[in-house]
Amino acid sequence: MAEPARVEGPWVRFWHEFAESRLALVGLALLALVVAIAILAPVISPQNPYDLAQLDVMDSKLAPGEASGTGKTYWLGTDDQGRDMLSGIYYGLRISLGVGIASTIFALAIGLVFGLVAAYFGGWVDTLVMRIVDIQLSFPAILIALVLLAVLGQGVDKIVVALVTVQWAYYARTVRSSALVERQKEYIEAARVLALGQARVVFRHLLPNCLPPLIVVATVQVAHAIALEATLSFLGLGLPITEPSLGLLISNGFQYLLSGKYWISFYPGIALLVTIMAINLVADQLRDVLNPRLRK
Amino acid sequence: MSGPPLLSVDGLRMHFFTKAGVVKAVDDVSFSVGRGRILGLVGESGSGKSMTGYSVMGLIDPPGRLVGGRIVFDGQDLTRLDASAWRRLRGNRIAMIFQDPMMTLNPVLRIDTQIVETIRAHADVSRESALARAREALARVGIPSPDERLRAYPHQFSGGMRQRVAIAIALVNHPDVIIADEPTTALDVTIQGQILFEMQKLCRETGAALIWITHDLSVIAGLADEVCVMYAGRVVESGTVAEVIERPLHPYTRGLIDSVPSRNERGRPLRQIPGMTPSLLELAPGCPFRERCARASAACAESPAVTEPAPGRRLRCFHPVDA
Amino acid sequence: MSALPTAALAKDREVSIGLQAAITSMDPHYHNLSPNNSMMLHMFEPLIRRDANQKPVPSLATSWRAVDDLTWEFKLRKNVRFHDGSPFTAEDVVFTLKRVPNVPNSPSSFATFTKPIVDVKVVDPHTIVFKTATPHVLLPSDLASVLIVSKGAGEKAATEDYNSGKAAIGTGPYKFAEYVPNQRVVLKANYGYWGGEEPWDKITFKILTNPAARVAALLSGDVQMIETVPTSDIAKLSKDPKFNLVDKVSNRVIYVHLNQSTEKSPPFVTDKSGKPLEKNPFRDARVRKALSMGINRDAIADRIMEKKAVPAAQLLPDFFYGTSKKLKPARFDPEGAKKLLAEAGYPNGFAITIHGPNNRYINDDKIAQAIAQFYTRIGVDAKVETMPSAVYFTRATKLEFGYMVLGWGTESGEQGSSLRSLLATYDRNKGMGVTNRGRYSNPELDKALTIALVTMDEKKREALIQQAAEIAMNDTALIPIHYEVSTWATAKGLRYEARTDQYTLASGLKPAK
């Protein structure tokens, strides 16, 4: 192929390839904004929505732009506790993003190890791992969450544990299925013939070749984790109600959707949508750039 | 040799329109090949030889596009054909064989499926008679017990066998032109030789024209009748194999010949052409080889026109190598 | 286009009603649970029923009296027939009393109500006499919870036979037609009903546990009435001319139990740096009072409950039996609360975690959060942890929490029973304080309640219960928040007679003309 042979540092080249898609740049800008908001939430929020002392139930359910009795204006309105929606969204973003990313990373790491080990070693190891995966996958998320809630109590760390418990098996199975195909290829055979250590074969040779499908799944799963957290919150199994994530804000506002107080659910919904969309736009392009097989 | 050639390519241009700019992958390429003749297309990787092959097949994908020239096959200009007419030619009257036999066969389809579909895409025949032809085709390329092998999957074949299957598929409809894109590069040397020999034989027997694309001049030397040397999307020199190899005119051809290990000059280090192939992206006008050429002069900033230094020879250089 | 919403209304005498909770059985003695009890009243009747204000009125019994402290005589209604045509007699009452404590696998039986009766005598087919071992003034009230089944149909019947409809033979205004667990109950009119004609030929009760789904079903015309309208939709529905909204203050109080079981810090109560306290602050009446004064009940009723709650001063609204008109809801007074806390030795407050359910009472988790918000104003740091009732109640009963948001519906409609369950000194074997999760204990209160239990004179007894209520509430034995107001929404043209017991009865739903 007519590949332009330009001399560039790998990072410059990477950036050029990434920047080829304008849509991905928009996604990156949005993601940067979202991350900045998440990090800076305590600085830029008009109110600390988790500090109950700053809330006033008398200001509850104000419409966007309405001013409270004390003259404060809430640009995106307030929820049923008098929580400023704008601040709530800033902080909620922080929690949702954190929970989504943390649980995906842990679940991915665990699933990856189990999936690779199962595929590489085969035999009874494979059988054992896959049966555990079967159990895990058929256990309903809400039952797991309920048990964990009963045993561990409520909190951000606990919800991450719950999400990881729910999700790792999914990765394990995906990894295993692509690793099974990869394992049959010659380069693994070659690596084995070279008598490389097994860990080295698994992680240096098998792993990188199983990654592309996994990246697709993982980006979807960050979004999935955020949505799952929202669903658990909807079922009353999520985060403490005083420290709402985007999902909890949405589910709290959910009951007001039919009654016309749309903003309690609508704006967090938009924030969630933008966040997940940004993650995916960036991830899509990253995948294309990182995947040598897709290079033009 | 008389009459019009079977396939003639004239002034072919194929450009990629990327976001970063225009890549002139094929830039004013002309050649022709007659029945039973073998044409070698030689050049380093990135010289546009494969793209020329794909252009003739009508397999150019966006952002690539044919922007000029004619491809006349059996009296028809292919560039004017619509997509479906072109498709009916492909695999039927013009066939192509790819470089890597490990990748060209679909791993999840059985061999019989892959051959039969080629036959049935072009002829309304029953599955049974297509299977019979498939068996013949396999036998013709020297695959033992073709009946059994028909029901196998590609991964059950060795590399050489896979390439034979690919060749069988290319030949199954008795094409008039075969474009072979480095089909032996990925194989080991003994099998290379066998396949080269067999291809040559098959072409002579069937009277098909063969375009052999390779980076390896030595392959061409024993195989082809004519040769086109390509550089940066252009044909820089062409002629009969004997003449071009005996008496290269273009400095690039010369360099290529010098870099081939030769029996007479054992012990002497191989001479390499200095420098690298230029990026084809927004290539400046002028001779693209001038950066690497010992003979380059100020004149080379202009594109040299095609000259005909001898009957049947064509050249694109201001400073040909002295004979 | 859509013919759906109107088509449903077109059949004049058919109606669909959206219920908020599953009906777990069609056996009236299997599971003592409000939604079941409400449903069963369509098919079966007690001797004495409760009207919309939970006042006892004659049903299958026409009159009753205490012959002496241990003997009650009931006159039964004549000319009443069961759905299968057989006549109702005293034998059916005897059979019912015998069946109630012996329903296999019952997760919650009605035996509590029949246990006081030690002997039954049938005087004639329409007169029956009950004997109790000790004076039991609540017998008529207890019997209001016991539905009479047919002896003929029920003799060999198990719960399955009631669920299939085979044995579900009562005297009530509606007959069994179909029961699909967790999905729907269909009833048909009993045209021979002794109480006269009913408004409906066929009723379909749909189980719509999700509040939004319930409202959506009403809005789209799939059902013509729903119970427990989510507070968030009340404002909009009441403005919509296509619907009627009715409400009534209920017998359910939302309150707070403060864990007084420990000497030192109860669970989840610490000083502000997280260290346990030397003393259990909840044992100090001043602290309890301060925590009660610190809650802005009006704000909760107004903002969280959309005005569908009434600030509470005791365990039942003051028109119920045994309630005291003297008790008024604690006034919101953060300054006063702070002062009281300082007096009690907590000038800087302390830290608590408010625990509550999040799927049991109307807006339960929001109430907990609002309370926490108010407490920040009186210097008490409050965290909030809410959880599904499956987890919550087990832990609450094990006293794993310090500050517990709870609810209590007084099905009997008299305050004595609530005081006994919630505030009498914990003694399960005596049936005292069985649900006293705060472990409040006050001998004075216990005494008044014990006497009241055996006082046959209604006036004296009510005075004793009122006195007990005043003792407990003035000591802030628990913190009452509000009485829930039950709401029903119907399609235009229908009107429902709202009830204090939160029951949804088709007999109360009538065309508005």
Place this chain on the structure above:
Amino acid sequence: MLAYTIRRFGQSFIVLVFMSFLVFVGVYAIGNPVELLVNPQADEAERIRATAALGLDKPFLEQYWGFLKGAAKGDLGKSFVFNVPALTLILEKLPATIELAFVAMVIAISLGIPLGLVAGLKPDSFIGRGIMAGSIMGFSLPTFWVGLVLIMIFSVHLGWLPSNGRGETVLVAGIPVSFLTMDGIAHLAMPATNLALFKLSLLIRLTRAGTREAVLQDYVKFARAKGLPQRRVIGVHVLKNILIPIVTVIGLELGSVIAFAIVTESIFAWPGTGKLLIDSINQLDRPVIVAYLLVIVSLFVVINFVVDVLYSLLDPRVRLGGAAAAH
């Protein structure tokens, strides 16, 4: 093959036993069902009676042993709440859930794969980008939110579709199904769409990613060089290669559709097992939870088995029981 099947189902049996134990432990950890079932005003005697009636007075391991003995005879216990055999309760509800899941998967597959192919073949076109943007929406929004919005639009505002419940059913081979009646379809449309959205997005993305890789492969170019019609190049050469990951995911998702049906079923009051499960969990109705999981896990086992068999049909390089035989 036979040995493989036997081994596979033997393992599954152990899984089932293990699962049921986990549920026992889990429910035990969550709370005491008597707390929820017994009337709060009940006295101690009534509590003791109820505890005994439910068999909760026995030691934990004895309860489990009792369950195993019953299970061996096909008796998974009676629902605490409904007093009917738990298995009956579930088998009554199962057709509704499977119908919902199946219709949702059919929607997801029949739209997801073609849309994914289009997006993969024309990744830079307006349509391709539009499909991708749409698919991002599909999994960004929580199921419950989308469900309610659907109800708001189609039931409340437009009045086209019923907001809840299952429509009229007809018996097919003794199983009640609703997708054959107009009323049934009207009731199915929204919940099935709601349930399908996420899977649809996932399938679009997977198919697109697979397609983009596949079209660059030599074998696709070779197939075109053979003069095959576009239809066959994409429909056979591309599709068959990308089906492997897709089949895995479809297999997995069919299971998770049942799990996710919990939310959809409760919003649309769909009378299936998902709604039954959440109610049972909320009531700590252990026999029903256990029976539900055993039924679902058995379904999973069958689904996974079918997926693995499909693998070997789709990809000749993977042998059945492959992992075990590979060394």
